Amino acid sequence: VTVHIIPVEGIGEVRHGDDLGDLIRAATARAEAALQDDDVVVVSSKVVAKAAGLTLRPAAGEDTEAARRRLSLTHEVLVETPHVVVVRTPSGLVCANAGIDASNVPGGELLLLPEDPDAEAEAIRVALADVARVGVVVADTFGRAWREGQTDVALGVAGMAALRDERGTADRDGRPLSVTLVALADQVAGAADLVRDKAAGVPVVIVRGLRGVVGAPGRAADLVRSDATDLFPHGRGWLARRLATGEGRAMRTGPPAEWEWDLVRAAVGPEQATVEGDRLTTAEGYAAAIAQACLLDLGYDVQVRHEDGAYRVVAGP
Amino acid sequence: VTVHIIPVEGIGEVRHGDDLGDLIRAATARAEAALQDDDVVVVSSKVVAKAAGLTLRPAAGEDTEAARRRLSLTHEVLVETPHVVVVRTPSGLVCANAGIDASNVPGGELLLLPEDPDAEAEAIRVALADVARVGVVVADTFGRAWREGQTDVALGVAGMAALRDERGTADRDGRPLSVTLVALADQVAGAADLVRDKAAGVPVVIVRGLRGVVGAPGRAADLVRSDATDLFPHGRGWLARRLATGEGRAMRTGPPAEWEWDLVRAAVGPEQATVEGDRLTTAEGYAAAIAQACLLDLGYDVQVRHEDGAYRVVAGP
Numbered sequence: 001v002t003v004h005i006i007p008v009e010g011i012g013e014v015r016h017g018d019d020l021g022d023l024i025r026a027a028t029a030r031a032e033a034a035l036q037d038d039d040v041v042v043v044s045s046k047v048v049a050k051a052a053g054l055t056l057r058p059a060a061g062e063d064t065e066a067a068r069r070r071l072s073l074t075h076e077v078l079v080e081t082p083h084v085v086v087v088r089t090p091s092g093l094v095c096a097n098a099g100i101d102a103s104n105v106p107g108g109e110l111l112l113l114p115e116d117p118d119a120e121a122e123a124i125r126v127a128l129a130d131v132a133r134v135g136v137v138v139a140d141t142f143g144r145a146w147r148e149g150q151t152d153v154a155l156g157v158a159g160m161a162a163l164r165d166e167r168g169t170a171d172r173d174g175r176p177l178s179v180t181l182v183a184l185a186d187q188v189a190g191a192a193d194l195v196r197d198k199a200a201g202v203p204v205v206i207v208r209g210l211r212g213v214v215g216a217p218g219r220a221a222d223l224v225r226s227d228a229t230d231l232f233p234h235g236r237g238w239l240a241r242r243l244a245t246g247e248g249r250a251m252r253t254g255p256p257a258e259w260e261w262d263l264v265r266a267a268v269g270p271e272q273a274t275v276e277g278d279r280l281t282t283a284e285g286y287a288a289a290i291a292q293a294c295l296l297d298l299g300y301d302v303q304v305r306h307e308d309g310a311y312r313v314v315a316g317p
Numbered sequence: 318v319t320v321h322i323i324p325v326e327g328i329g330e331v332r333h334g335d336d337l338g339d340l341i342r343a344a345t346a347r348a349e350a351a352l353q354d355d356d357v358v359v360v361s362s363k364v365v366a367k368a369a370g371l372t373l374r375p376a377a378g379e380d381t382e383a384a385r386r387r388l389s390l391t392h393e394v395l396v397e398t399p400h401v402v403v404v405r406t407p408s409g410l411v412c413a414n415a416g417i418d419a420s421n422v423p424g425g426e427l428l429l430l431p432e433d434p435d436a437e438a439e440a441i442r443v444a445l446a447d448v449a450r451v452g453v454v455v456a457d458t459f460g461r462a463w464r465e466g467q468t469d470v471a472l473g474v475a476g477m478a479a480l481r482d483e484r485g486t487a488d489r490d491g492r493p494l495s496v497t498l499v500a501l502a503d504q505v506a507g508a509a510d511l512v513r514d515k516a517a518g519v520p521v522v523i524v525r526g527l528r529g530v531v532g533a534p535g536r537a538a539d540l541v542r543s544d545a546t547d548l549f550p551h552g553r554g555w556l557a558r559r560l561a562t563g564e565g566r567a568m569r570t571g572p573p574a575e576w577e578w579d580l581v582r583a584a585v586g587p588e589q590a591t592v593e594g595d596r597l598t599t600a601e602g603y604a605a606a607i608a609q610a611c612l613l614d615l616g617y618d619v620q621v622r623h624e625d626g627a628y629r630v631v632a633g634p
Contacts, residue, residue: 001324001512002321002322002323002324002349002512003321003322003508003511003512004319004320004321004322005319005320005321005322005508005526006319007318007319032319079548079549081548081576082576084548086548088463092463093463094462094463141499144461144462144500145411145461145462145463145542145547145548145549146405146409146410146411146462146541146542146547146549147470147500147503147540147541147542148480148498148500148539148540148541148542148546149480149498149499149500149501149503149540150498150499150500151499151500151503151504151507152504153464163465163466181465181466181467182458182466182467182468182510183461183464183465183466183467183468184466184511186464186466186468186507187468187469187507187508187510187511188511190468190503190504190507190508191320191322191504191507191508191511193499193504194320194501194504194505194508194524194527195318195319195320195526207511209322209512210511222465223464223465223466224463224464224465225462225463225464225465229465230462230463230553231396231398231401231403231462231552231553232396232462232463232549232551232552232553233553234549234551234553234614235548235549236547236548236549236550236551236568236614236615236616237577237580237611237614237615238614239556239584239610239611239614240577240580240581240583240584240611240614240615241580241584242584243583243584243585243607243611244580244583244584245583251553259398259399260554260557263554263557263558263561264557266557266560266561266562267556267557267558267559267560267561268560284602285601285602285603285604285606286602286603286605286606286628287602287606288603288606289602289603289604289605289606289607289610290560290606290609290610292607293556293606293607293610293611293614294554294556294557294560294610297553297554297555297556297557297610297614298553298554298557299553311603
């Protein structure tokens with residue numbers, strides 16, 4: 001079955017206090033964009049933030065880039081170079097400049113991320129519910145690790161599945177499918193971006209023809225990796241920043257697993273140290289520092305104590 | 318303008334030696350899937366690999382998971398845990414299990430990634446050129462950092478732009494757009510996946526209605542981040558593995574930048590060490606190891622020499 005990606009024309013500049021549900025109802029009243037049951041309505045997070053008034057003016061004499069950097073550094077920092085700051089937001093989103101936008105905002109202000117995009121998506125879904133039974137995605141444009149360019153991803157989801165779970169289903173030969181969890185709402189957000197021209201301002205797009213998607217429970221929070229499964233929690237230079245500033249958060253609580261200790265022991269030089277429970281003991285400062293760095297990199301908080309001629313490196317607070 | 322995502326039905330199991338161009342010509346001859354100029358044809362990398370015969374049988378007595386892990390570990394390893402191996406392939410793709418697929422392959426064999434997906438995409442484009450002027454994307458399903466679930470991305474591109482460069486264009490207020498490089502081919506690949514059901518086998522999808530895309534030069538290699546801009550080159554535990562095995566590759570060549578030395582000095586304790594050019598000198602083993610770990614994390618090769626009571630930590634081979 002063909003899927004259609006339909007831009008909704010005619011939504012002008014969105015301002016603080018505007019009712020997005022009303023604006024979308026009016027703009028989709030035209031025949032070609034008339035909402036149908038099972039449509040997914042993809043709304044740019046920029047207009048959600050504008051309607052909510054989430055703009056900030058830089059301090060007096062501060063340029064927008066400096067203000068954006070200052071605000072970004074109030075978050076958990078994964079990478080800080082002179083050119084970019086990548087952070088993890090309180091809701092777990094990893095993004096450059098904390099997702100703060102300096103373009104398409106009148107007056108040189110900064111535009112923040114919506115505070116609860118799942119709730120914003122749900123409010124839009126409810127506002128449209130008497131027109132049609134739709135799903136809603138609040139989408140923003142993020143960079144990716146390892147790949148050039150940005151794609152749109154789902155920050156908020158309502159009235160539809162965020163992930164399509166194919167675990168437990170079998171391929172055509174009956175073997176379990178190894179790729180099993182499709183990031184459906186992210187792919188919907190990216191598909192919607194295909195009909196957007198960012199400069200032209202098409203903040204609402206309809207994705208029509210998806211089957212078995214609308215009506216299932218889902219939220220964008222499901223798309224955020226947990227600490228336990230996050231394999232890339234730290235960017236280039238994170239370790240030095242962590243040691244220099246003391247800032248940072250443990251992704252794991254101790255004691256480390258046996259395979260982790262095996263790795264740390266191998267890095268340290270196995271003859272240099274003994275391990276018991278959550279701690280490694282060594283007489284050598286060099287070995288102690290290697291163990292500390294490796295345990296931090298593995299996601300643990302680390303304390304180093306130097307007593308009675310021995311270093312004790314403890315994985316934990 | 319609406320974009321249409323059209324599944325191409327009727328392509329059966331693809332086998333070694335099959336001509337994909339012929340298969341796609343035959344399957345798209347039907348009216349609803351008849352190719353038009355400016356269509357993008359999205360082809361699953363699985364069928365590209367099958368047609369090229371890129372299957373491998375596990376060794377005698379070896380199960381498919383063990384064989385996949387063994388093959389994955391021949392690549393540059395970014396993360397190795399008991400449960401998963403994430404590697405960077407020679408062409409720069411970062412993916413779990415080296416992109417080796419164990420599902421949907423008859424007989425329990427493993428399916429490798431296509432060796433030159435841009436060339437495979439170009440061959441399909443040329444084979445279809447007398448039917449219509451199309452772009453081609455060879456798509457595969459990859460996980461992402463920080464986000465749950467997989468999305469389809471473009472491994473190969475021909476006859477179309479891989480990225481849409483909006484740098485230099487202005488927003489509606491005339492300010493430069495800060496999000497400026499759209500990963501177009503990845504979003505096309507993800508959109509195509511919306512009409513696929515992986516278990517049902519829809520290896521070819523037409524994306525119709527994109528404007529200004531087909532005919533522009535592009536290749537999927539453009540979507541791979543260079544070492545210079547890669548901010549997440551290492552996964553959790555990479556440092557310990559790097560120190561334990563000695564394997565690994567420098568992303569950067571020295572000497573480190575001044576801001577990097579500032580960070581390393583701050584991590585080491587500024588009174589502990591002096592820095593000159595590409596090297597740090599300290600009397601303390603603890604400080605030397607911290608500097609070594611931080612420079613590795615920043616992407617440099619590091620040598621540590623202990624001579625005349627001083628440690629010299631050199632960023633470089």
